[in-house]
Amino acid sequence: MQDGMRISNKKTLEVEQALLSDEEIRRQAREVLYKNMISGRKAGFSYHYTKPSPGTYPFQYFWDTCFHVFMLSSLGEEKMAKEHLRSLFQMQRPDGFVGHMSYWKRLWPARVTDLLQLRPRDVLRLYKPHMSALVQPPIVAQAVLRVFRNSNDEAFLREMLPKLKKYYKWLAENRDFEGEGLLSIITPFESGMDWKASYDPLLGYDRGKAGPLLFWKVLQVDAHNFLKGYDLRAIYKSNKFVVKDTAFNTIYAQNLEAMAELCRLAGDEEGPGFLQKASQTEKSILSYMYDEKDAAFYDLHGHQFQKLRVRTGTVFFPVVLKGVPDNVCRTVLERHLLQKGGFQTPFPVPSLAVDEPAFRPGESLYIWRGPTWVVFNWFMQGYLLERGYRQEAASLLYSVKQLITRSGFREYYDPFTGEGHGAEEFTWSGLVIDMINRQIKAEEHV
Structure with a gap:
């Protein structure tokens, strides 16, 4: 092998x-992070985040922020990492939802697709901070766990844990439509992997190499969701784009386990519940996503969990999960x-x-x-x-x-x-x- x-x-x-050299790479990485960092106050909110790039991606993005936390922690910048996480949850809704984009300093979306990723009511509130109506891979529990392990800051753990619990409960209650432990995304942009080729069959795009027609196919999905007012039950019923993404759900399972560990560290009794949810998700990933013939884990679509048989770079992601047997892991890795x-x-x-x-x-x-x-x-x-x-x-x-x-x-x-x-x-x-x-x-x- x-x-x-x-x-x-x-x-x-x-x-x-x-x-x-490793030291030069670290120096340059730190320089890029600090060059892209931004902080301030707006409409009663305090924000502190890193733009993924200066011009192309100017907003605070959900899983990007978590990546920045891993980087900052690797550089020993725990204080900065904590501020990024606090900023990410500044606008958390009472029901626990956190959007995949937070608009702070620059309030107007960069693309027409971004406008369609807001709830209709929020389009009328572009003059003040707001979030998108979408989600991104829920890797934040691992980010918080990394910060705690490096800092041993129990006060920070107690501060973040209630927010995290509400967030993961929102995901389970609102995106696990069938109760199988698998979360659904409702647009390609929620996977964090825009234009992922495994979605082409569902979008009715059969031309292989991407072109303008694919752009309009995806735009129609976001327009459909916008016109539904991001009513998740109505979107699920319409079944236009309901996808259980392999990477998204692998990360979800990993972070349910991280939630159990955070609860244990905080002396919170809800830890076993998160472990149980993680186990259910892992079993469903193995049961529904794994294709033994192809030795690959595929994304699923629709109410019937149909496999999207396109070999993207996520076909081997679930091997990281404890619930996937070793022989399956070895087979997938060796094949792909x-x-x-x-x-x-x-x-x-x-x-x-x-x-x-x-x-x-x-x-x-x-x-x-x-x-x-x-x-x-x-x-x-x-x-x-x-x-x-x-x-x-x-x-x-x-x-x-x-x-x-x-x-x-x-x-x-x-x-x-x-x-x-x-x-x-x-x-x-x-x-x-x-x-x-x-x-x-x-x-x-x-």
């Missing part, structure tokens, strides 16, 4: 001495990640298998359809280290170091050439500093 990934990297290695299974490129991990019709590795408005994003490597490296695949984990880290050395901190990269594309000074690539810390820690415990 080890040779496949190592050989793929060796084919395109430059002289190792040319790589940026560690050997030649469509995801072996000089700079892994591509966001779509290279032999899928929609694969497009270069610059495009329609992202997540081929390029490599650092977040995939970050996500899988942690699991590989836990399971003893140290060499494979090191290969993922090495690839990211190459990308940053060649192209800087970019939104995404060509998986064949390493050329950077999309937004510049993009913070997500700073997850490399967490990868570096994890790899060092793992090697110290050999």
